[in-house]
Amino acid sequence: MIIExxxxxxxxxxxxxxxxxxxxxxPGECYGILGPNGAGKTTTVRMIYGFSPMTxxxxxxxxxxxxHHMRTIKTRIGVCQQENNLDPDxxxxxxxxxxxxxFNLSRRPAMEKAQELLAFMAxxxxxxxxVLDLSxxxxxxxxxxxxxINNPELLxxxxxxTGLDPQSRHQVWERLEELKAxxxxxxxxxxxxxxxxxxxxxxxxxxxxxxxxxxxxAELIRDYVGHDxxxxxxxxxxLRTFVQSHRLHHEDLGHRLIIYGNNHDxxxxxxxxxxxxxxCIMRMAxxxxxxxxxxxxxxxx
Amino acid sequence: MKGVYHVWQRNWTVYRQxxxxxxLAPLLEPLFYLLAFGYGLSVLVGNIHxxxxxxxxxAFIAPALIAxxxxxNAFFENTxxxxxxxxxxxxxxxxMATPLSVEEIITGEIFWGATKSVFSTIIMMTVISLFGLIxxxxxxxxxxxAFIGGMAFGSIGMYFTGIVPHIDLFxxxxxxxxxPMFLFSGTFFPMENLPQWAQLMAMFFPLTHLTMLxxxxxxxxFSAKMLWPLIYLLLFWAVFFPLALYKMRQRLxx
Numbered sequence: 443m444i445i446e447x448x449x450x451x452x453x454x455x456x457x458x459x460x461x462x463x464x465x466x467x468x469p470g471e472c473y474g475i476l477g478p479n480g481a482g483k484t485t486t487v488r489m490i491y492g493f494s495p496m497t498x499x500x501x502x503x504x505x506x507x508x509x510h511h512m513r514t515i516k517t518r519i520g521v522c523q524q525e526n527n528l529d530p531d532x533x534x535x536x537x538x539x540x541x542x543x544x545f546n547l548s549r550r551p552a553m554e555k556a557q558e559l560l561a562f563m564a565x566x567x568x569x570x571x572x573v574l575d576l577s578x579x580x581x582x583x584x585x586x587x588x589x590x591i592n593n594p595e596l597l598x599x600x601x602x603x604t605g606l607d608p609q610s611r612h613q614v615w616e617r618l619e620e621l622k623a624x625x626x627x628x629x630x631x632x633x634x635x636x637x638x639x640x641x642x643x644x645x646x647x648x649x650x651x652x653x654x655x656x657x658x659x660a661e662l663i664r665d666y667v668g669h670d671x672x673x674x675x676x677x678x679x680x681l682r683t684f685v686q687s688h689r690l691h692h693e694d695l696g697h698r699l700i701i702y703g704n705n706h707d708x709x710x711x712x713x714x715x716x717x718x719x720x721x722c723i724m725r726m727a728x729x730x731x732x733x734x735x736x737x738x739x740x741x742x743x
Numbered sequence: 744m745k746g747v748y749h750v751w752q753r754n755w756t757v758y759r760q761x762x763x764x765x766x767l768a769p770l771l772e773p774l775f776y777l778l779a780f781g782y783g784l785s786v787l788v789g790n791i792h793x794x795x796x797x798x799x800x801x802a803f804i805a806p807a808l809i810a811x812x813x814x815x816n817a818f819f820e821n822t823x824x825x826x827x828x829x830x831x832x833x834x835x836x837x838x839m840a841t842p843l844s845v846e847e848i849i850t851g852e853i854f855w856g857a858t859k860s861v862f863s864t865i866i867m868m869t870v871i872s873l874f875g876l877i878x879x880x881x882x883x884x885x886x887x888x889a890f891i892g893g894m895a896f897g898s899i900g901m902y903f904t905g906i907v908p909h910i911d912l913f914x915x916x917x918x919x920x921x922x923p924m925f926l927f928s929g930t931f932f933p934m935e936n937l938p939q940w941a942q943l944m945a946m947f948f949p950l951t952h953l954t955m956l957x958x959x960x961x962x963x964x965f966s967a968k969m970l971w972p973l974i975y976l977l978l979f980w981a982v983f984f985p986l987a988l989y990k991m992r993q994r995l996x997x
Binding site for chain 1: 745746749752753756757760832833834836837838839840841842843844996997
């Protein structure tokens with residue numbers, strides 16, 4: 443196991459950020475931690491990379507107890523924090539070289555590794571630029587390159603694509619997939635369901651500092667919402683009666699009715715022909731449906 | 744220990760890019776002061792009696808300018824500059840995701856503050872020496888003195904960085920701590936001119952002790968009495984250095 447987390451708990455005074463979270467990450471997999479804002483995602487990964495000491499629980503990384511071997515663990519992990527904390531006083535290349543020194547890399551190998559990573563992240567034409575002159579996508583790629591400077595066995599990514607345009611997000615995803623193909627273990631927090639579906643082998647959805655479910659994206663979709671989804675906007679009372687009398691698995695949001703299940707082709711045609719002419723669609727279920735079903739639709743602010 | 748050096752080296756890498764601007768202040772500042780106070784005031788003031796010898800007013804304030812510069816460089820670096828790196832640039836956050844510990848990061852920062860005191864002292868010494876106001880070789884000891892003073896003032900600066908909620912609140916230690924020291928530490932007039940109670944208070948100022956030592960070294964006047972101000976500065980460092988580490992650990996580790 444790369445990470446073994448048992449009953450992690452973290453409190454800040456009276457505030458309980460993480461109540462009780464346990465999970466295991468296997469070598470070579472991409473493991474996701476999903477949850478709404480304030481669910482405890484960032485706090486959980488911060489405990490793993492040693493930024494916040496845990497209040498209670500047991501945590502090992504590479505089989506080493508985090509309480510006693512933090513420094514050794516840190517030499518073997520790469521961390522891509524949520525905010526772009528690149529060094530604005532340094533150029534793109536210097537950002538990597540200065541960081542390499544913190545890992546005790548000597549000059550020559552650091553330079554070689556930095557050049558290799560800049561090419562990998564398509565930043566080699568901006569080597570001499572100051573960080574503040576880079577676009578958001580470039581900064582993100584540089585943060586990622588910097589996290590890889592020590593050849594980590596485990597890469598921890600805290601919301602790696604938040605705030606990026608679609609092109610940049612896809613570019614980041616492709617790089618992460620390549621890293622995974624090379625055998626790197628990834629631990630990822632995100633609130634983008636498409637990101638989690640695409641990258642994660644297994645994931646947990648957490649809320650209020652506790653795990654709601656664990657599984658692969660496909661398993662979770664199958665188990666919690668089924669294959670198909672019928673969505674009806676402005677449903678009439680007749681449809682509500684129909685749905686209830688047929689005991690269909692559904693969710694009523696007032697202006698919108700969502701029906702979960704499998705092989706709904708016939709049902710869809712029936713509903714469409716009888717109850718609604720427009721504003722009625724059938725689509726494939728996604729992780730987003732699982733997420734919203736489990737964590738609710740209320741705003742988290 | 745290597746980690747401390749790498750943090751120091753990060754600041755050195757940045758400094759090297761702006762060294763021309765970094766050089767300008769310690770080069771010009773003593774010139775301005777020597778011209779304004781030294782040549783403007785000395786006509787009115789005449790000579791100063793200091794520890795049995797009579798010196799010109801310019802010679803009297805020159806070592807004080809070095810002492811003030813030692814204080815300002817380290818204190819400014821470990822308050823405003825360190826705060827910007829910690830709070831706005833998140834440089835320390837990034838460092839903490841590497842094998843560096845908080846203690847190494849903060850120690851590296853304080854060493855850097857003291858280094859800036861040393862650099863600017865060397866530049867100032869060059870300028871002041873052109874006026875013939877430093878006696879050598881004793882004057883060379885101003886360089887290690889700049890390091891000791893820099894560590895003392897950098898440590899207390901970093902302590903403030905550990906406790907101020909917002910960058911604007913640095914006005915407070917500057918106004919209540921730095922400015923009174925600048926004026927009342929036997930810098931621009933002999934301490935004996937102050938009333939007895941004020942003299943006593945001034946003895947608590949680390950700048951008073953730093954100024955005394957800088958003056959002794961510049962005039963090449965050695966005596967056993969120099970041991971006390973030296974011990975005071977080292978004590979100041981010994982108290983505020985661990986306090987700074989403690990407060991910064993509290994602030995950074997959440």
